[in-house]
Amino acid sequence: TLMNLMSKSEVFAENKLFATLDTTVRKVVVENLPFLLADTVGFIRKLPTDLVDSFKSTLDEVREADLLLHVVDISHPDFEEQIKVVDKTLADLGCADKPSMIIFNKIDAYTWVEKEADDLTPKTKENITLEELKKTWMAKMGDDCLFISAKEKTNIQEMRDVIYKRVRELHVQKYPYNDFLYQNYEEEE
Numbered sequence: 001t002l003m004n005l006m007s008k009s010e011v012f013a014e015n016k017l018f019a020t021l022d023t024t025v026r027k028v029v030v031e032n033l034p035f036l037l038a039d040t041v042g043f044i045r046k047l048p049t050d051l052v053d054s055f056k057s058t059l060d061e062v063r064e065a066d067l068l069l070h071v072v073d074i075s076h077p078d079f080e081e082q083i084k085v086v087d088k089t090l091a092d093l094g095c096a097d098k099p100s101m102i103i104f105n106k107i108d109a110y111t112w113v114e115k116e117a118d119d120l121t122p123k124t125k126e127n128i129t130l131e132e133l134k135k136t137w138m139a140k141m142g143d144d145c146l147f148i149s150a151k152e153k154t155n156i157q158e159m160r161d162v163i164y165k166r167v168r169e170l171h172v173q174k175y176p177y178n179d180f181l182y183q184n185y186e187e188e189e
Helices: 002-007 049-058 060-064 079-092 130-134 137-144 156-174 176-182
Strands: 024-030 033-039 068-073 100-105 145-147
Touching: 002 024, 002 033, 024 156, 033 156, 068 079, 100 137, 100 156, 130 137, 137 145, 137 156, 145 156, 156 176
Parallel strands: 068 100, 100 145
Antiparallel strands: 024 033
16 A cells, blocks of 8 residues: 555555565655665565575565665554564564664554553553554654554655655765755745
8 A cells, every 4th residue: 555655556455464475666756856666575474484485585675775664564463573573584684784764554543442540550552552652662763763554644745755855865875976866946035
């Protein structure tokens, strides 16, 4: 859904694990900056060894990427464990030091259970609101941690702005003499 939203294309999207197994690459233009956006499988756990090797071969795109956008389903009860598995996979691929961002998708589907006012037991992860969750370790990440709903198109413009800024910074580092492409010609008052 996010790939379709960003690239204005019609890539098959379904709310199932491994709904798409092939890497999909689309050209995306944010403002005046074109770049390639690749969608690949990232969550690999508890698979037979030969299947893990097959999935790792689909992750070759990750080695070539300049910026990793780790899209996480925040409505999944074990999303933090999934993040750890992806981080380990990136480390196994030698890509743990690449610039990256975490994009928490499906904020519209995030649920929590409110505790009774007289309940003095400690909160569990099921009792944490999305706003409280945003103030945990995620708050330290700043712009490298975004909360969106691709389905409802919530915070998509903010995500586009942050991705534009990050891709532009990376491009200017790689091609320092090509910065003229990105001048901002705003009218002066």
